[in-house]
Amino acid sequence: MVKFDTIRETTREPARAPDLQTTSLPVKVQVERFSFYYGAVRVLHEITLSFPRNQVTALIGPSGCGKTTLLRAINRMNDLIPDTRAEGRILLDGENIYDPQVDVVRLRRRVGMVFQRSNPFPKTIFENVAYGLRVNGLVRNRRELQERVEESLRQAALWDEVKDRLHESALALSGGQQQRLCIARALAVRPEVLLLDEPASALDPIATEKIEELIAELKRHYTIIIVTHNMQQAARVSDYTAFLWMGHLVEFNQTEKLFTVPREKLTEDYLTGRFG
Amino acid sequence: MREGRDAREERRRRWIDRWAHRVIFLLSLTAIVTIVLIFIFIFREALPILTDPEIQREASLRHFFHPMEGPDLASRYMWQPVALVPKYSLIPLILGTLKTTLVALGIAAPLAVAAALYTSEFAPSRIRELIKPAIELLAGIPSVVLGFFALIVLATWMHRLFGFETRLNAITAGTALALALIPIIYTVSEDALNAVPQSLREASLALGATRWQTATRVVLPAALPGVFASLVLGFGRAVGETMIVLMASGNAAITSWRFTDSVRTLAATIAAELGEVVFGSPHYHVLFFIGALLFVVTFAVNSAGVYIIHRVQRRLRGEV
Numbered sequence: 145m146v147k148f149d150t151i152r153e154t155t156r157e158p159a160r161a162p163d164l165q166t167t168s169l170p171v172k173v174q175v176e177r178f179s180f181y182y183g184a185v186r187v188l189h190e191i192t193l194s195f196p197r198n199q200v201t202a203l204i205g206p207s208g209c210g211k212t213t214l215l216r217a218i219n220r221m222n223d224l225i226p227d228t229r230a231e232g233r234i235l236l237d238g239e240n241i242y243d244p245q246v247d248v249v250r251l252r253r254r255v256g257m258v259f260q261r262s263n264p265f266p267k268t269i270f271e272n273v274a275y276g277l278r279v280n281g282l283v284r285n286r287r288e289l290q291e292r293v294e295e296s297l298r299q300a301a302l303w304d305e306v307k308d309r310l311h312e313s314a315l316a317l318s319g320g321q322q323q324r325l326c327i328a329r330a331l332a333v334r335p336e337v338l339l340l341d342e343p344a345s346a347l348d349p350i351a352t353e354k355i356e357e358l359i360a361e362l363k364r365h366y367t368i369i370i371v372t373h374n375m376q377q378a379a380r381v382s383d384y385t386a387f388l389w390m391g392h393l394v395e396f397n398q399t400e401k402l403f404t405v406p407r408e409k410l411t412e413d414y415l416t417g418r419f420g
Numbered sequence: 421m422r423e424g425r426d427a428r429e430e431r432r433r434r435w436i437d438r439w440a441h442r443v444i445f446l447l448s449l450t451a452i453v454t455i456v457l458i459f460i461f462i463f464r465e466a467l468p469i470l471t472d473p474e475i476q477r478e479a480s481l482r483h484f485f486h487p488m489e490g491p492d493l494a495s496r497y498m499w500q501p502v503a504l505v506p507k508y509s510l511i512p513l514i515l516g517t518l519k520t521t522l523v524a525l526g527i528a529a530p531l532a533v534a535a536a537l538y539t540s541e542f543a544p545s546r547i548r549e550l551i552k553p554a555i556e557l558l559a560g561i562p563s564v565v566l567g568f569f570a571l572i573v574l575a576t577w578m579h580r581l582f583g584f585e586t587r588l589n590a591i592t593a594g595t596a597l598a599l600a601l602i603p604i605i606y607t608v609s610e611d612a613l614n615a616v617p618q619s620l621r622e623a624s625l626a627l628g629a630t631r632w633q634t635a636t637r638v639v640l641p642a643a644l645p646g647v648f649a650s651l652v653l654g655f656g657r658a659v660g661e662t663m664i665v666l667m668a669s670g671n672a673a674i675t676s677w678r679f680t681d682s683v684r685t686l687a688a689t690i691a692a693e694l695g696e697v698v699f700g701s702p703h704y705h706v707l708f709f710i711g712a713l714l715f716v717v718t719f720a721v722n723s724a725g726v727y728i729i730h731r732v733q734r735r736l737r738g739e740v
Contacts, residue, residue, distance in 0.1 A: 219626060226545065253628030263619035266642050276627035279637065326623070333627060 202382035256335030300328035320351025516683030523594020532605035559603035567667030570596030588670030612646020652725030
């Protein structure tokens with residue numbers, strides 16, 4: 145509670161969720177008074193936030209602010225960490241994903257994820273992309289499988305680079321190619337939401353640029369939520385930005401507005417590099 | 421003055437360092453030399469089988485592997501080293517070793533690998549912390565105790581359960597042997613499964629795979645080199661293990677394909693007969709030849725295992 149008082153002092157007025165009505169965008173993921181605990185430590189404090197459909201929303205904030213935890217809450221990846229607890233609701237198309245009846249496996253098919261460090265399976269390039277299709281039984285025959293793999297690799301802008309060596313190990317690819325392969329793998333099961341956890345943090349500038357172009361391309365079909373602590377990247381790729389600080393949502397707005405005329409002093413301080 | 425003292429100190433330190441180096445080198449050399457000398461001794465004692473015509477008249481490679489005159493399989497290949505006319509066919513011993521090893525691996529491998537998969541992928545941490553030490557404790561049981569248990573308890577149970585013709589046979593011995601293999605295969609497999617990066621599990625689950633699919637299609641294949649290594653180690657132990665099979669196999673060198681017959685293994689033969697053999701006799705040299713054979717087989721299997729593991733690992737890393 146001490147922490148919360150600090151934030152009040154610095155921000156002059158209480159943090160609030162923006163009014164999405166003004167943008168008239170349909171909401172894909174709605175976070176409502178969501179809190180998260182590692183053991184007794186509360187790392188997210190009653191976050192309320194709407195992620196608009198077919199838009200790119202960036203989560204920014206200093207290390208340890210809870211942005212990755214929030215991201216991983218949306219496909220319930222945090223369930224894997226023992227001794228954690230969630231409070232509040234996260235609605236996907238109006239349905240609470242923390243409802244006990246929810247099938248987590250099905251949820252994760254609808255909400256795909258790309259991780260900070262590329263993590264291709266030690267299988268061939270083809271098998272990496274085919275994996276999600278196989279385990280979910282999404283294709284009926286070999287031809288359909290091949291079509292979906294090609295389609296996914298094209299979407300991830302990787303097809304031309306790998307089409308002649310689909311049956312070689314994915315681990316022989318470069319770092320940037322591996323990360324795009326992971327995106328292709330996530331796209332193959334045709335998720336509705338795509339979670340990206342600092343997808344370019346381990347990549348060189350050219351590979352990063354490719355990933356960013358890709359994100360802009362993908363938002364036509366997917367709702368994208370991206371965690372980054374690179375503020376230029378957030379400004380470049382996202383339509384909306386949420387700024388988190390010590391587990392609190394400080395400000396959420398259209399990226400352009402948040403970066404040019406931040407409402408909160410804390411946001412301004414962070415953006416101008418006074419901390420973080 | 422000061423510089424002189426520093427230089428002397430420096431020299432003294434270097435002198436200590438050099439001698440410490442030599443002493444440690446010598447100590448480690450002792451271990452290697454001992455092993456090499458054991459090998460030389462065994463192979464030297466086995467050599468007359470191949471070179472000494474006096475010995476070869478009674479025991480040679482031809483006697484070991486070539487069939488004799490006889491109406492059936494069992495009488496064509498016989499191990500009767502102390503008969504009036506000694507018979508030295510190694511076929512029943514090799515067959516016996518293979519049969520017990522096959523039974524033991526057939527039981528231990530699926531059980532131990534499945535247990536490893538369970539504790540590393542599915543078990544809640546409380547259960548894992550119960551199962552893991554319990555299985556590892558099994559490795560600490562002396563094999564003579566396992567043999568005794570097999571001889572007195574297990575053989576009776578299995579005899580009643582399956583109605584074997586002979587109480588002690590390849591299946592009973594192999595089952596007892598499996599108890600010795602399970603901790604080896606389990607421990608090495610579990611380590612290999614745990615070494616699979618968590619990021620691969622997350623990647624699989626994030627794609628909508630179930631835990632079972634993740635375990636069998638991602639984790640297990642990624643850990644395959646280690647699991648394979650555990651099986652190779654288990655094989656080596658099964659071939660070399662002496663006390664359990666000596667007590668639980670019936671020790672009858674019968675040449676047959678039936679697993680319900682009593683068997684005698686290579687290792688058990690050495691243990692049972694070397695204590696009473698006439699020094700320098702053909703029989704004596706044959707036993708050393710068996711020892712050399714066991715050494716060569718386990719060495720070859722281990723080397724092949726290491727080679728295959730390296731190849732699989734390189735393929736997984738994408739270097740082929």
